[in-house]
Every structure is written in C-alpha cells, then in structure tokens.
Amino acid sequence: MPQNFFVIGYFGCRNAGDDAILQSFVEWCRNKIPSVKITALSANPLGTEKNYGVGAVGKKQFFALLRTAASCDAVIFPGGSILQDITSLRSLMYYAGLVWCARLLRKRIFFLNQGVGPLRRTISLKITQRCASRWAQLFTVRDEDSLDLLRKTGVPHEKLFKAADITLMLKSHIPDLPVKTTDKKNDNRKKIGISLRPHAGLHNLTPRIAAALSKSASEPIEIHIIPLHEKEDAAPSINLLEKIKELHPELPVRCLTLKIDSRFKTQDSELSSTPLEILASIRELDLMIGMRLHSLVFSGICGVPFLGLSYDPKVKAFCEATSQPCLDLADDITGEEIATELNNVLQNANFFKEKLKSEIEEQYKALNCGMDIFLGKVTGEEIKFEVLGIPVSPLNFREVVSLLEGKIQSRESCHVVTLNPEMVMVSRTDEVFRKIITAADVIVPDGVGIRLAVRAKYGRKLGKTTGIELAEYFFSISRRKGIRIFMLGAKPAVIERCVAEFSRWTGPPIIAGYHHGYMRTEAEEKEAAAGINRSGADILFVGMGAPLQEKWIAKYRETLNVPVMIGVGGCFDVFSGTVQRAPGIFRALGLEWLHRIISQPRRIKRAAALPAFALLAVCDALRYRVKSIL
Numbered sequence: 001m002p003q004n005f006f007v008i009g010y011f012g013c014r015n016a017g018d019d020a021i022l023q024s025f026v027e028w029c030r031n032k033i034p035s036v037k038i039t040a041l042s043a044n045p046l047g048t049e050k051n052y053g054v055g056a057v058g059k060k061q062f063f064a065l066l067r068t069a070a071s072c073d074a075v076i077f078p079g080g081s082i083l084q085d086i087t088s089l090r091s092l093m094y095y096a097g098l099v100w101c102a103r104l105l106r107k108r109i110f111f112l113n114q115g116v117g118p119l120r121r122t123i124s125l126k127i128t129q130r131c132a133s134r135w136a137q138l139f140t141v142r143d144e145d146s147l148d149l150l151r152k153t154g155v156p157h158e159k160l161f162k163a164a165d166i167t168l169m170l171k172s173h174i175p176d177l178p179v180k181t182t183d184k185k186n187d188n189r190k191k192i193g194i195s196l197r198p199h200a201g202l203h204n205l206t207p208r209i210a211a212a213l214s215k216s217a218s219e220p221i222e223i224h225i226i227p228l229h230e231k232e233d234a235a236p237s238i239n240l241l242e243k244i245k246e247l248h249p250e251l252p253v254r255c256l257t258l259k260i261d262s263r264f265k266t267q268d269s270e271l272s273s274t275p276l277e278i279l280a281s282i283r284e285l286d287l288m289i290g291m292r293l294h295s296l297v298f299s300g301i302c303g304v305p306f307l308g309l310s311y312d313p314k315v316k317a318f319c320e321a322t323s324q325p326c327l328d329l330a331d332d333i334t335g336e337e338i339a340t341e342l343n344n345v346l347q348n349a350n351f352f353k354e355k356l357k358s359e360i361e362e363q364y365k366a367l368n369c370g371m372d373i374f375l376g377k378v379t380g381e382e383i384k385f386e387v388l389g390i391p392v393s394p395l396n397f398r399e400v401v402s403l404l405e406g407k408i409q410s411r412e413s414c415h416v417v418t419l420n421p422e423m424v425m426v427s428r429t430d431e432v433f434r435k436i437i438t439a440a441d442v443i444v445p446d447g448v449g450i451r452l453a454v455r456a457k458y459g460r461k462l463g464k465t466t467g468i469e470l471a472e473y474f475f476s477i478s479r480r481k482g483i484r485i486f487m488l489g490a491k492p493a494v495i496e497r498c499v500a501e502f503s504r505w506t507g508p509p510i511i512a513g514y515h516h517g518y519m520r521t522e523a524e525e526k527e528a529a530a531g532i533n534r535s536g537a538d539i540l541f542v543g544m545g546a547p548l549q550e551k552w553i554a555k556y557r558e559t560l561n562v563p564v565m566i567g568v569g570g571c572f573d574v575f576s577g578t579v580q581r582a583p584g585i586f587r588a589l590g591l592e593w594l595h596r597i598i599s600q601p602r603r604i605k606r607a608a609a610l611p612a613f614a615l616l617a618v619c620d621a622l623r624y625r626v627k628s629i630l
C-alpha cells in the first residue's frame with residue numbers, strides 16, 4: 001500500500017545538520033518503502049523540493065499545511081530536537097500545535113531519533129508529556145538523557161526506545177564522496193576543523209580558541225572553518241578567521257563555503273553547502289572542534305576524532321556517548337584548557353579514533369533497530385514471532401535492556417523468560433510450564449536453536465539475548481545506575497562464591513541480597529521471598545534452572561515487590577567460577593550448548609531433546625511457509 005508521509009522538522013533553514021535529517025529520512029524511506037510519497041515542512045519549500053525530490057509546504061502556509069496533514073497517512077518527526085524550549089517557547093508551541101491538529105485529524109504520529117529537552121517551563125513539560133505519552137505511536141530518542149526525561153514523565157516503555165541520530169545514515173555516502181586533491185607540499189600539516197555557532201560567550205571564546213591553536217601547534221597545522229548554518233554561523237566564523245589572522249598571520253586558514261574578500265566581507269548569496277559537501281570537507285580533517293551537534297555527528301561518521309564545545313546538553317551527551325572530550329561553555333573555559341584538550345586528542349588520535357569507531361558502530365545498530373520498529377508500526381506489519389506455539393520477542397538486546405530499565409524506573413512488574421529449545425520441549429508435556437512462559441512479559445531467544453527456528457520460519461535474523469548476557473549487563477551497570485540486584489539460586493557455597501567474586505570487581509554491583517536455590521519447604525521459599533522484598537531490589541535473577549525458576553517466579557510474582565524478574569539458569573555457576581563459560585569461539589558460533597555437553601557430560605540426557613526440537617521446528621517452519629503461500 002502506498003504510504004503518504006508528512007515529514008516535519010527544521011528543514012530548509014539553511015542548516016546542513018537539519019537538512020541532513022531530511023535527506024537521511026528520505027533516502028531510508030525510498031529504500032524501505034519504494035512507493036512512499038513524502039511532503040516536508042520547510043522554510044524554503046522550493047529549495048527543499050529541488051534538493052530532495054519531495055513535496056514541500058511552507059511553515060506559514062496554514063491552509064496547505066492543513067491540507068497536507070489531512071491527506072497524509074502519518075505525521076513523522078524524523079530527528080532533531082523538536083521538543084525543547086531553550087530556543088523559544090513559540091517554536092515548541094508551533095510544533096505541538098501541528099501534532100495536535102494531526103491528532104484531531106486522527107493521523108498516526110511518530111517521533112523518531114529525537115533529542116528531548118531542555119524543558120525549563122512547566123507548560124513545555126506538559127506539552128512534551130502529552131505528545132510523547134498520548135499522541136505518539138512511537139517515540140525513539142537519540143540519547144540517554146532524552147530517554148531518562150521521557151521515562152520520568154511516564155511515557156509507556158512499549159513505545160519508547162533509544163535509537164541514535166538519523167544523520168548517521170549518511171555513512172553510506174562516504175565511499176562516493178569526492179576526494180579533495182591534496183596539496184602535496186603541505187600534506188604533513190594536521191588539518192583542524194572548527195564549527196562555531198552564535199553564542200553569548202563567543203566574544204571571549206573566539207580569541208581563546210585562536211590563541212589555543214598556536215599553543216597546540218607542536219606540529220604544523222592548518223585550520224578549516226566549517227559553518228554548518230549558512231547564515232547564522234557566518235559571523236562567528238568570520239570573527240574567528242579575523243582573530244586567527246591577527247594573532248598568527250602565518251597560520252593557513254580556510255573557510256568553507258564563505259568566499260571572503262581581503263577585508264573579510266562576505267555576501268549572503270555566495271553561501272551554499274549541502275550536507276554531503278560538508279561531510280566531504282570534514283572527511284579531510286584530522287580533528288574537529290565543534291559547537292554544532294552535526295559537525296560532531298558528521299565527524300563521527302567520517303571517523304574524525306573531535307573536541308565538543310557544549311553550549312547545549314545535546315552536545316555533551318553526544319561527546320559522552322562517543323567517548324570524545326568536551327568542554328562545557330557554561331564554565332568559563334580558558335585558552336589553556338582548549339589547548340590541553342586539543343593536544344590530548346592530537347597526541348592520542350588513534351585511541352580516540354578507535355573509541356569513536358566502535359561507539360558510532362553501536363549507535364548505528366541502535367538507529368537501524370529503531371527504524372525497523374518504526375517500519376513495522378507504520379506499515380502495520382508489527383513483527384510477531386512464534387516457535388512451536390511459544391511467542392518470541394523481536395526486540396534485540398539493546399531494546400530489551402532499554403525496556404527493562406524503564407520497568408525498573410517505573411517499578412512495573414516484568415517477568416523475562418530466556419527461552420531455549422529444551423524449555424520449548426518441556427512446555428510440550430508440562431502444561432503448567434507452557435502457560436507460565438506464554439504469559440511472561442518478555443520472551444527472549446537465549447539459545448541459538450530458537451533463533452534458527454525463527455529464521456527458518458520467518459526468514460528474519462534475530463539478535464541474541466541470553467540470560468547470562470542480560471545478567472552481565474546489569475551487574476556491570478548496577479553501581480553506575482544505582483540498580484540493586486538480588487540473586488536467587490545455585491548451591492549455598494556457589495552463590496556465596498559468586499558474591500565474593502563480584503566484590504573483587506572495580507565498581508562492584510550493588511547486591512541487595514542473595515539466597516541459594518535449594519529451598520526444601522514452602523516456609524523456606526516464603527522466607528526467601530520476604531528477604532527479596534526486604535532488600536528493596538530492582539531486579540531479581542533466579543538461577544535455579546528451567547522449569548523450576550519460571551515456576552518459582554510465577555508462584556511468588558504477586559507477592560514480590562521487585563519489578564524485573566529473570567530466569568537465568570546456571571548463570572551463578574559461571575559467575576562463581578564453578579563452571580567454565582563457553583570460550584569466545586563457541587559463543588560466536590552459537591555452540592554454547594555443545595560446550596556445556598563437553599564440559600558437563602551428564603547433560604547429554606537433556607540434550608537428547610535437541611534433535612526432536614530441530615525436527616519439529618523444521619516442520620513448523622514448512623507448515624507456516626506453505627500456509628503463507630496458499
């Protein structure tokens with residue numbers, strides 16, 4: 001079915017970062033939904049139509065706006081920071097007004113890859129809450145702070161996910177970008193890019209940046225000033241250029257897009273640069289110093305390490321998420337501080353590049369997952385998987401973790417089953433167990449067998465989310481995020497060894513309490529449950545093996561006040577060092593089960609269920625595929 005999208009953002013405002021959002025979204029749509037028709041809100045409708053091949057409607061063309069909203073299938077905000085009141089309350093009211101109209105027209109509304117906040121006024125918070133909780137079908141955010149803010153305002157976890165900045169998708173253009181002809185003579189110069197934007201403290205900051213550039217020049221450098229907003233950034237860029245020329249006339253400086261005469265005068269009409277042109281220029285750099293968020297995101301895409309100058313929390317958040325240094329402009333930063341950070345990045349360039357590469361890769365994965373969820377919702381093909389009658393969650397590891405952190409924050413009860421083929425086979429003869437697992441809130445594929453079965457049946461590749469990886473994750477972030485953990489299961493000596501092991505960690509997890517898993521009487525079980533409640537734990541790992549652990553959780557779930565409960569099998573045996581964890585190669589190949597049989601041959605009897613599972617899963621897949629053809 002053709003889809004007709006009304007896409008809203010700060011487009012056509014001569015800001016390469018904002019236009020990059022539109023370009024990324026349009027390219028993604030054309031790739032995933034070829035029949036899509038897009039109309040974008042734009043401050044320059046003709047330019048937007050010409051540059052991106054979409055329909056466009058002006059911000060003040062109210063009738064055209066209403067007509068577009070009325071005729072579309074969905075209203076989509078694909079990125080940026082729409083819900084914030086730091087620039088002005090008027091802009092927030094304008095966009096909220098559009099959402100409200102779309103809502104009245106019964107349109108589906110999607111906020112994607114958004115940065116949320118700062119929200120300084122109560123009314124802004126209320127509007128945001130309404131947009132996110134009530135009106136939006138899906139809300140994905142680009143950073144942790146936005147996620148926290150929305151969770152605190154009570155946005156349901158089912159529609160809230162952490163994704164990333166959508167412009168990361170421009171990465172696909174990198175191989176096709178024109179390579180600038182390098183000036184061989186000056187090839188040894190380090191190229192430092194600078195992107196400034198208007199800011200109250202710039203008159204102090206500009207001379208300090210100019211001074212810092214000479215101090216950091218232990219090796220020859222050249223400066224590339226890169227304005228991202230053609231109009232707004234021109235003045236700060238020229239001021240910096242003048243200052244550098246004044247302090248170091250010998251330092252080579254270029255200013256992208258601005259044709260500047262000998263008296264540093266520029267004409268508006270001479271300014272022009274598309275997101276891809278800016279990306280091509282940033283790719284040439286060895287280091288970027290940036291105030292504009294998208295100067296840093298583009299550097300991330302190109303693998304160029306950077307120093308963020310944070311005028312807004314979103315800049316700091318991106319620097320933190322990509323492990324790059326950042327100076328907060330709210331502090332009165334000195335030229336020395338800038339020079340020290342610059343030297344640090346230049347001297348440890350490889351370290352920062354490696355960090356950047358892996359963090360951007362992670363963000364890219366998160367972005368794609370978020371867009372997959374959007375695709376499912378907007379096309380009405382919400383993904384639902386089932387293996388031999390047991391539902392399996394389509395969420396990947398990050399999404400599961402994000403969902404569980406949300407449940408912890410709101411203290412909503414959530415039972416997670418980490419499903420493996422053995423459990424599916426037990427459920428075929430144990431009706432009580434089958435009912436318990438099918439009623440669980442989240443069922444993640446723990447064993448490779450489940451993922452293969454989903455692949456055979458639906459042709460979809462599921463991410464791995466094992467119980468042990470979930471446990472490992474929460475143990476590792478427990479102290480940082482203040483998440484209190486209770487461990488229930490394993491032999492008394494094993495669980496104690498486990499606790500002792502954790503205490504040796506740097507930044508040990510917060511163990512709210514623990515109890516072994518060999519409770520012989522009901523009274524003992526009740527006492528363990530009471531202990532869990534007294535501990536005030538946020539998450540309960542039950543490692544008593546399936547189906548015992550799931551049955552225990554189901555029996556005591558109502559009386560427990562711990563929000564998240566996960567069955568994790570023999571996890572504590574591994575953490576305590578009693579049982580060796582499958583080596584990396586076994587894990588990478590999905591052969592943990594083989595390693596367990598080799599290291600614990602008594603498990604061979606249980607493994608006998610695996611061939612039967614494989615056979616049944618193949619029949620299940622064939623049946624499903626034949627049915628979907630007929």
Ligand code: UDP
Pocket residue numbers: 489490491516517518519543544545546548568569570571572573
């Ligand atoms: N266990 C327990 N209580 C019991 C039986 C078993 O706590 O009554 C523990 C056992 O000590 C082991 C875990 O449950 O730590 C079961 O591990 P297994 O490897 O069998 O579970 P799987 O990972 O295969 O689900």
